[in-house]
Amino acid sequence: MEDVVIGNTVMDMYAKLGTIDSSSKVFEEVPYKDVISWNTIITGYAQNGLASEAIEVYCMMEECEDITPNQGTWVSILPAYAHVGTLQEGMKAHGRVLKRGLHLDVNVSTCLIDLYGKCGRLEDAMSLFEEVPRTSSVPWNAIISCHSIHGQGDTSLQLFQNIVSFNSWSG
Numbered sequence: 001m002e003d004v005v006i007g008n009t010v011m012d013m014y015a016k017l018g019t020i021d022s023s024s025k026v027f028e029e030v031p032y033k034d035v036i037s038w039n040t041i042i043t044g045y046a047q048n049g050l051a052s053e054a055i056e057v058y059c060m061m062e063e064c065e066d067i068t069p070n071q072g073t074w075v076s077i078l079p080a081y082a083h084v085g086t087l088q089e090g091m092k093a094h095g096r097v098l099k100r101g102l103h104l105d106v107n108v109s110t111c112l113i114d115l116y117g118k119c120g121r122l123e124d125a126m127s128l129f130e131e132v133p134r135t136s137s138v139p140w141n142a143i144i145s146c147h148s149i150h151g152q153g154d155t156s157l158q159l160f161q162n163i164v165s166f167n168s169w170s171g
Contacts, residue, residue: 003030003031003032004030004032004033004034004036004037007026007027007029007030007037008030008034008036008037008040010023010026011023011026011027011030011037011040011041011044012040012044014026014044015040015041015043015044015045015047015048016044016047018048020044020045020048020050023040023041023044024041024044027040027041033064033067034067035067035068035069035070035072035073036072038057038058038061038064038067038073039070039072039073039076041057042054042057042058042061042073042076042077042080043072043076045057045080046076046077046079046080046083051079051080051081051083051084052080052084054076054077054080055077055080055081055084055086055089058073058076058077058080061073069096069100071102071105071107071108074093074097074102074108074111075107075108075111077093078090078093078108078111078112078114078115079111079114079115081093081115082111082114082115082118082119083118085118085119087115087116087119087121090112090115090116090119094112094115097112103131104131104132104133106132106133106135106136106138106139107138109128109131109132109133109139110132110138110139110142112128113125113128113129113132113139113142113143113146114142114145114146116128116146117142117143117145117146117147117149117150118146118149120150122146122147122150122152125142125143125146126143129142129143137163140159140160140162140163143159144156144159144160144163147159
């Protein structure tokens with residue numbers, strides 16, 4: 001158990017330093033990989049601009065019967081799907097999120113909003129936004145950004161005005 005914790009920490013360190021090859025090597029050498037090990041390497045690839053590699057590792061993780069994706073998995077892999085524009089795979093992941101009851105987790109929901117929005121499904125992104133608890137500015141930022149990248153500046157401004165009103169009312 002101690003080895004996996006140390007391995008995960010070293011993987012994370014290398015990934016954050018931008019030396020993902022070293023992180024990957026540690027991942028390969030760790031004898032027992034828990035869900036945190038998998039999440040760490042997936043996140044490392046994704047945060048270093050290697051979304052396709054993150055998706056490849058996630059697919060390998062899915063083949064492990066003793067590993068169950070958790071909240072950390074989804075907030076790592078959903079942005080990778082959004083980055084490469086693989087909406088169909090993202091939608092499959094969305095189904096798995098629903099099965100596990102994590103769709104109302106603000107971080108997972110925000111990643112889903114981002115996925116649908118970046119892939120041009122603004123109505124779906126907006127529907128998800130309407131369902132998510134708005135306990136932070138994170139979902140607001142995602143939906144505003146999605147509308148902005150698709151040339152809907154007026155909608156983005158309206159959403160921004162709504163968040164200002166929401167924060168002054170709830171504040």
